[in-house]
Amino acid sequence: MKIIYNGMLTERSQISIDIEDRGYQFGDGVYEVIRVYNGKLFTEDEHLQRLIKSAESIQIKLPYTIVEMKKQLFKLVEENKLTFGIVYLQVTRGVSPRNHLFPQPNTIPVYLAYTRELPIPITDMKKGVTAITVEDIRWLRCDIKSLNLLPNLLAKQKASEYGCFEALQHRSGTITEGSSSNVSIVVNGIIKTHPATNLILNGITRKLILEISKKSGLEMKEEAFTVDELLNADEVFLMGTTTEVMPVIEIDKRTIRNGKPGPVTKQLQSLFKDKIEKRCGV
Ligand code: PLP
Secondary structure (H helix, E strand, C coil): CEEEECCEEEEHHHCCCCCCEHHHHHCCEEEEEEEEECCEECCHHHHHHHHHHHHHHCCCCCCCCHHHHHHHHHHHHHHCCCCCEEEEEEEECCECCCCCCCCCCCCCCEEEEEEEECCCCHHHHHHCEEEEEEECCCCCCCCCCECCCHHHHHHHHHHHHCCCCEEEEEECCEEEEECCCEEEEEECCEEEECCCCCCCCCCHHHHHHHHHHHHCCCEEEECCCEHHHHHCCCEEEEEECCCEEEEEEEECCEECCCCCCCHHHHHHHHHHHHHHHHHHCC
């Protein structure tokens, strides 16, 4: 299994992470997850642009251009013979004696990428999944795809302990997003999702769904909604790189609509699939 480590394609077994890597010690870094369908990267430009933006937000300068990173990723996917899966990318502030202060400016960021097989979650997408609501206890820069995911992990773990797929987070009763996905509701045919502020990650899937909705005449608003609106919505669905467009059929043990994926969600799933087909030929 090959990985990219600081711009080089190398065997995974050849690489170890330093005990004073800032990502390992402080979560001082950012990451991305890109889908691979049919051996082809999906929306890689958008993901790499967001990686650069996230890095810049925490004052890390990536030593590679988008063109260089793409070239490396194509090679990685090819070498690992990945057909359906993900590429995980991570960049940390580098290796330096432990200190809360940023290291010397000449410290080289540690950049790595690897692949993993991951099938499309077809069964869940057809049937729908369940969720719980939890308080959003994260910091106020959720727009940065930072390695600091502890609140997200706690939320997801709680969901799992309740036998659920996702935890939908709220701040004082306003739904922000899932632990690793964005969330939308449909009420009287109108789709709502939290605006792209500092309180959510502006998901690439979310942006694509906004674009698809506009093109196909569906009304989708970037407007926040409450827990109450969520629980009483006609339809609820998640959006994310690994979850795609995922119907939510039960939240906090309350059935959404008739407990089956709704028509708007199904339409968006189909339009999203068309988009994948167009770009990756699946
Ligand atoms: N929100 C959070 C907190 C996430 O972790 C993710 C994806 O991992 C998303 C939203 C969805 O973003 P994207 O569609 O870019 O994968």
